[in-house]
Amino acid sequence: MYQYLNEHAGDLIAIRVTGKLDQNDYESLIPEFESKIRQYGKISLYWEMEDFEGWQPKGLLEDLKFDAKHADDYKKIAMVGDKRWEEWMTSLMKPFSSAEIKYFDLSGREQALRWVQEKSLHQEKG
Helix, strand or coil: CEEECCCCECCEEEEEEEEEECHHHHHHHHHHHHHHHHHHCCEEEEEEEEEEEEECHHHHHHHHHHHHHCCCCEEEEEEEECCHHHHHHHHHHHHHCCCEEEEEEHHHHHHHHHHHHCCCHHHHHC
16 A cells, blocks of 8 residues: 655655555556656655565565656665665666666655755756
8 A cells, every 4th residue: 555745846756655556556656656657757766664564476576567667767765664675676676777877775765765865966067
């Protein structure tokens, strides 16, 4: 399950995910992501995992397909969680995207939001 956070605005997608994400979640999420990509070109993502258990098989498939298609459509990705595998997953993402990707512990929510919302050096040059 997911919910948009108050910071979800402009070119920032801000989401909290809990439990397991399934295909229905992605059928709802993907149009919002694609709309923002069309509008802004590149977007930033704040992805907060609280009591997150991962993906149902079809949800994982939808996520992988979307990520492969849009790997270069992100400026920054802040992954926020409290489990070792979530931090490990963040490290695995880095070679597959041109985005700046950083993991934060749940206690660093505010720091993660500030980081993902600030302009990067890469953005200022481009």
